[in-house]
Amino acid sequence: MTDERALRADARRNRARVLEVAAEVFATEGLSVPVHEIARRAGVGTGTVSRHFPTKEDLLTAIMSSRLVKLTEEADEIARREAPGTAFFALFTALVREGASDCGLAELAGTDRRLDALGERAGADLCGRLQSLLAAAQQAGDVRADVGYLDVRALMSACMSRREDPLEPILGVVIDGLRGGTSG
Known part of the structure; x- marks a missing residue:
């Protein structure tokens, strides 16, 4: 024994x-x-x-599961305590910061559905939370109505790929561009 x-x-x-x-x-x-x-x-x-x-995907799932669960819980907490626009921009910023410090997460956060699939396997619908917060922020007039979820993912991915400190300048430009009342 x-x-x-x-x-x-x-x-x-x-x-x-x-x-x-x-x-x-x-x-x-x-x-x-x-x-x-x-x-x-x-x-x-x-x-x-x-x-x-x-499989390599199993290894990646094991690594990312706890992070995706944590980020999903964070998204839920933000949504409970903040107004829709504030919640959306807080989650957007948190995800960009996470991805800027992690090449693998940044790759997953691109516009493909790999992050969604990993989240699904982990029981953490982070992408769904982001979509819900986007819709609520748009409904409240805090985010432009002409911006789609895939647009948001592409913008996040671009911000993450910068890997430069500080992130604030690029985040500021993107967030200002997403704010309601600024569409064309």
Whole structure:
């Protein structure tokens, strides 16, 4: 029984190490880093990674799940305590800041639906929260009516890709452009 416990403890340590290394690598270098490179940096074999995470998408889901849940909870809290426009812009800003510090998240936040799918698997509908806050802010006249959700995603992605400090100048320009009463 002791050997079995030690083996399970070793497997848990390996899994934790793979998650730690993968999160760091994806954040600093993006999602294109191959699994065998993550395994090498974690000091384990590719087979070890595959046993815990059969696909790279499974590994990414494991890393992003807790972050997406946290961000979704944050979106819900903001929506409860703030007016629609304030809530939308607060979430937009929070997501841009998160993505600007994490290459992998920035890649996922582009206009494709990969972030939506990861959120769905994690049980965290962050993209749905953003859509709902956008609609509420538009209904309140706080965000231009001619801006769609995919436009917002594209703007977020562009802001995230800047990776320059401070983010405030670009965020200010984008937020001013999104505000209600400024459409064409």
